[in-house]
Amino acid sequence: DTEVTQTPKHLVMGMTNKKSLKCEQHMGHRAMYWYKQKAKKPPELMFVYSYEKLSINESVPSRFSPECPNSSLLNLHLHALQPEDSALYLCASSQEAVYEQYFGPGTRLTVT
Amino acid sequence: EDKVVQSPLSLVVHEGDTVTLNCSYEVTNFRSLLWYKQEKKAPTFLFMLTSSGIEKKSGRLSSILDKKELFSILNITATQTGDSAVYLCASFPNTDKLIFGTGTRLQVFP
Numbered sequence: 001d002t003e004v005t006q007t008p009k010h011l012v013m014g015m016t017n018k019k020s021l022k023c024e025q026h027m028g029h030r031a032m033y034w035y036k037q038k039a040k041k042p043p044e045l046m047f048v049y050s051y052e053k054l055s056i057n058e059s060v061p062s063r064f065s066p067e068c069p070n071s072s073l074l075n076l077h078l079h080a081l082q083p084e085d086s087a088l089y090l091c092a093s094s095q096e097a098v099y100e101q102y103f104g105p106g107t108r109l110t111v112t
Numbered sequence: 113e114d115k116v117v118q119s120p121l122s123l124v125v126h127e128g129d130t131v132t133l134n135c136s137y138e139v140t141n142f143r144s145l146l147w148y149k150q151e152k153k154a155p156t157f158l159f160m161l162t163s164s165g166i167e168k169k170s171g172r173l174s175s176i177l178d179k180k181e182l183f184s185i186l187n188i189t190a191t192q193t194g195d196s197a198v199y200l201c202a203s204f205p206n207t208d209k210l211i212f213g214t215g216t217r218l219q220v221f222p
Contacts, residue, residue, distance in 0.1 A: 004154075031208070041214070042200055042202075042212035042213065042214055042215055043155065043200075043212060045209055045210065048208050048209070050208065055208060056207075056208055056209060058209075088153070090154060090155075097208035098143055098144070098204050098208060099160075100146055100157050100160045101146075101157070101210065102157055103148075103154035103155045103156070103157075104154055105153045105154045106153050106154055
């Protein structure tokens with residue numbers, strides 16, 4: 001089973017809202033990722049967690065705040081987003097950081 | 113700067129045709145190259161290649177890596193409309209960051 005689940009599937013939020021995206025995997029993977037993808041562009045890495053510790057932050061604005069409560073869960077907390085943050089947010093996991101990554105279905109975020 | 117370049121950017125074929133997608137890379141301390149298929153939502157993992165000259169196969173799809181010339185190809189034989197997607201190539205340099213190419217958009221018409 002190579003399933004990564006994400007909730008919600010769609011999210012519409014105003015610029016003053018606070019919301020969270022959730023990601024879960026039960027494959028025993030020790031690395032988890034957040035990506036942002038705009039239309040007709042490849043996924044753009046935001047954060048990497050390896051063994052529940054943040055190992056890469058790609059200079060993401062502080063209005064995006066990742067959290068890894070345990071090895072199966074990854075959250076992305078959103079606050080005071082801008083309309084240009086509207087995108088597909090993908091979570092992925094891999095056995096370890098240099099192995100193939102398996103992606104979840106994504107959360108389509110719209111900021112109004 | 114690490115980069116992955118894919119060609120062509122888009123391709124239109126008819127069912128039954130064979131297609132070859134190209135990926136060239138320039139990454140520091142190359143470790144592996146990966147291929148993904150992306151339809152409407154999440155990229156789906158196809159292959160990971162680490163050694164030159166060893167073909168990986170899955171049904172009608174196959175891929176091979178040339179570490180001397182720094183490229184990989186993805187072949188799809190007897191294409192079907194369900195093969196229509198964006199195919200992404202990505203490479204691991206000496207960091208944990210996967211470097212993606214811009215993708216090849218394949219459209220297969222009946």
